[in-house]
Amino acid sequence: xxxxxxxxxxxxxxxxxxxxxxxxxxxxxxxxxxxxxxxxxxxxxxxxxxxxxxxxxxxxxxxxxxxxxxxxxxxxxxxxxxxxxxxxxxxxxxxxxx
Amino acid sequence: xxxxxxxxxxxxxxxxxxxxxxxxxxxxxxxxxxxxxxxxxxxxxxxxxxxxxxxxxxxxxxxxxxxxxxxxxxxxxxxxxxxxxxxxxxxxxxxxxxxxxxxxxxxxxxxxxxxxxxxxxxxxxxxxxxxxxxxxxxxxxxxxxxxxxxxxxxxxxxxxxxxxxxxxxxxxxxxxxxxxxxxxxxxxxxxxxxxxxxxxxxxxxxxxxxxxxxxxxxxxxxxxxxxxxxxxxxxxxxxxxxxxxxxxxxxxxxxxxxxxxxxxxxxxxxxxxxxxxxxxxxxxxxxxxxxxxxxxxxxxxxxxxxxxxxxxxxxxxxxxxxxxxxxxxxxxxxxxxxxxxxxxxxxxxxxxxxxxxxxxxxxxxxxxxxxxxxxxxxxxxxxxxxxxxxxxxxxxxxxxxxxxxxxxxxxxxxxxxxxxxxxxxxxxxxxxxxxxxxxxxxxxxxxxxxxxxxxxxxxxxxxxxxxxxxxxxxxxxxxxxxxxxxxxxxxxxxxxxxxxxxxxxxxxxxxxxxxxxxxxxxxxxxxxxxxxxxxxxxxxxxxx
Numbered sequence: 187x188x189x190x191x192x193x194x195x196x197x198x199x200x201x202x203x204x205x206x207x208x209x210x211x212x213x214x215x216x217x218x219x220x221x222x223x224x225x226x227x228x229x230x231x232x233x234x235x236x237x238x239x240x241x242x243x244x245x246x247x248x249x250x251x252x253x254x255x256x257x258x259x260x261x262x263x264x265x266x267x268x269x270x271x272x273x274x275x276x277x278x279x280x281x282x283x284x
Numbered sequence: 285x286x287x288x289x290x291x292x293x294x295x296x297x298x299x300x301x302x303x304x305x306x307x308x309x310x311x312x313x314x315x316x317x318x319x320x321x322x323x324x325x326x327x328x329x330x331x332x333x334x335x336x337x338x339x340x341x342x343x344x345x346x347x348x349x350x351x352x353x354x355x356x357x358x359x360x361x362x363x364x365x366x367x368x369x370x371x372x373x374x375x376x377x378x379x380x381x382x383x384x385x386x387x388x389x390x391x392x393x394x395x396x397x398x399x400x401x402x403x404x405x406x407x408x409x410x411x412x413x414x415x416x417x418x419x420x421x422x423x424x425x426x427x428x429x430x431x432x433x434x435x436x437x438x439x440x441x442x443x444x445x446x447x448x449x450x451x452x453x454x455x456x457x458x459x460x461x462x463x464x465x466x467x468x469x470x471x472x473x474x475x476x477x478x479x480x481x482x483x484x485x486x487x488x489x490x491x492x493x494x495x496x497x498x499x500x501x502x503x504x505x506x507x508x509x510x511x512x513x514x515x516x517x518x519x520x521x522x523x524x525x526x527x528x529x530x531x532x533x534x535x536x537x538x539x540x541x542x543x544x545x546x547x548x549x550x551x552x553x554x555x556x557x558x559x560x561x562x563x564x565x566x567x568x569x570x571x572x573x574x575x576x577x578x579x580x581x582x583x584x585x586x587x588x589x590x591x592x593x594x595x596x597x598x599x600x601x602x603x604x605x606x607x608x609x610x611x612x613x614x615x616x617x618x619x620x621x622x623x624x625x626x627x628x629x630x631x632x633x634x635x636x637x638x639x640x641x642x643x644x645x646x647x648x649x650x651x652x653x654x655x656x657x658x659x660x661x662x663x664x665x666x667x668x669x670x671x672x673x674x675x676x677x678x679x680x681x682x683x684x685x686x687x688x689x690x691x692x693x694x695x696x697x698x699x700x701x702x703x704x705x706x707x708x709x710x711x712x713x714x715x716x717x718x719x720x721x722x723x724x725x726x727x728x729x730x731x732x733x734x735x736x737x738x739x740x741x742x743x744x745x746x747x748x749x750x751x752x753x754x755x756x757x758x759x760x761x762x763x764x765x766x767x768x769x770x771x772x773x774x775x776x777x778x779x780x781x782x783x784x785x786x787x788x789x790x791x792x793x794x795x796x797x798x799x800x801x802x803x804x805x806x807x808x809x810x811x812x813x814x815x816x817x818x819x820x821x822x823x824x825x826x827x828x
Binding site for chain 2 (some may be wrong): 195196197198199230233236237253254255256259260263264265266267270
């Protein structure tokens with residue numbers, strides 16, 4: 187699958203395209219297929235996202251999983267400060283990233 | 285400490301308002317990201333993996349308790365309650381909101397701080413010796429010259445758009461705590477045969493993709509000619525430095541390709557011209573700056589005795605306290621490297637505590653080191669026990685300065701958008717592997733430096749043991765190198781062989797340390813043994 191991601195313009199938070207908007211949670215990401223670049227351009231022009239880009243990912247039982255470790259770290263926060271991430275209580279988060 | 289004059293304050297205040305307006309225009313859609321990005325970067329605001337990151341300049345690593353407390357306030361109010369001290373003696377916040385950035389800069393300006401020129405192809409924060417003004421062996425305090433260079437380079441119209449970023453260090457000691465030979469320009473104050481103090485000028489050092497130890501371009505430069513000479517150095521670079529390829533754009537490439545002799549010739553030719561332009565600071569202006577660095581009012585008649593009946597305190601004194609030039613005083617090194625912790629990170633509460641200690645015990649002054657630690661430079665020996673107790677209670681008394689667990693690590697892939705691999709977890713695992721303090725003390729000085737990409741913010745080229753994280757087909761992989769030094773015996777580390785996984789590199793480090801322990805001679809550091817016996821025994825132990 188292809189996933190569209192970027193950072194929220196105002197907060198800088200990592201965000202994922204959900205089909206009709208943006209979410210901070212990778213679980214909400216959808217396959218943008220060949221439409222990623224067009225959506226990115228439209229959303230960037232509307233100032234809803236900063237520095238958007240399309241990544242390769244896969245749909246797993248646990249939901250969308252970015253193909254590269256960099257984007258998996260973006261999805262959950264620093265591996266060395268899981269208390270600051272979106273899933274501070276999830277003990278499996280390290281395995282998901284690596 | 286140097287205090288802003290009206291001009292300093294006015295330009296910083298004006299810059300804050302300019303950036304506030306630029307930010308508002310960006311948020312209102314009047315500026316695109318392409319237009320805004322260079323503006324925010326020139327104010328230290330990056331976009332990193334998780335959020336905007338703000339890099340705050342700490343000129344030559346020196347700041348007051350009030351300034352330190354402001355850093356804690358910003359971390360607590362606008363970030364996630366901590367900050368990260370960097371290898372350029374700066375501080376980074378990792379979770380800044382764009383809309384808050386102008387107000388943060390405004391608050392920094394109230395304590396004479398800013399984030400100007402902490403990014404971009406300009407002259408960056410001038411770094412210096414954390415023992416400045418305290419070390420017995422230094423010729424003079426180098427920071428007035430660093431401050432002069434800060435003022436000269438701030439908004440210098442000719443050097444705002446250099447081919448690449450530009451880093452300058454200033455020291456006045458033969459014991460190099462600044463990595464002076466690994467800077468674009470390194471300035472070392474020394475004495476000539478006539479006993480006069482002047483600058484030895486190194487040009488063209490650096491780490492990054494193409495590491496180089498800088499050659500000496502001027503053995504002796506009269507101090508009062510510093511600005512006109514640096515103008516000449518920068519002009520030759522600005523004219524001939526490559527702008528077509530960012531990987532070949534640093535001055536080290538120019539000096540290397542021209543050769544030191546030809547670069548020197550061109551600089552001297554340019555210098556004949558720049559000397560006539562009246563660029564050098566009037567000495568009365570320098571004296572005004574230097575007055576801000578006058579030695580504090582040290583007490584006399586103090587005892588040099590330290591009651592070390594507490595073993596834990598004695599261990600801390602033995603490793604973290606350095607000799608001061610004034611009887612009865614000492615230099616305290618505060619470790620930001622607790623076992624298993626994140627190198628350089630400090631919580632707001634810890635930052636506040638260090639500010640308190642500086643105000644109470646060290647003439648209201650702190651120093652940030654390029655090794656990501658903090659120094660109280662002027663402490664009475666009779667106060668050491670009280671300071672240690674407070675540091676220990678706050679998790680800031682790990683006695684590991686320059687030992688195997690005092691690791692420099694860049695933020696790596698946990699935070700940085702340029703990184704290829706994580707640095708911090710490797711540092712944590714090595715520190716945990718060698719957690720036994722007796723073992724660390726037995727191993728002695730051993731500087732491990734870790735970078736998460738080729739840009740080398742973690743100074744891996746200058747590590748006795750250097751580790752570089754790379755991306756190998758989407759997997760983190762770590763190259764191990766030996767023999768680097770950022771000190772007066774500067775050298776570049778050499779890759780030992782194929783890379784390792786995260787756990788594998790920790791094992792490899794331990795094997796290398798075992799080789800050192802088995803083959804060292806009396807008094808040899810890891811680096812000395814490596815230089816004496818070469819890489820073969822290490823390679824055999826690691827790969828054999």
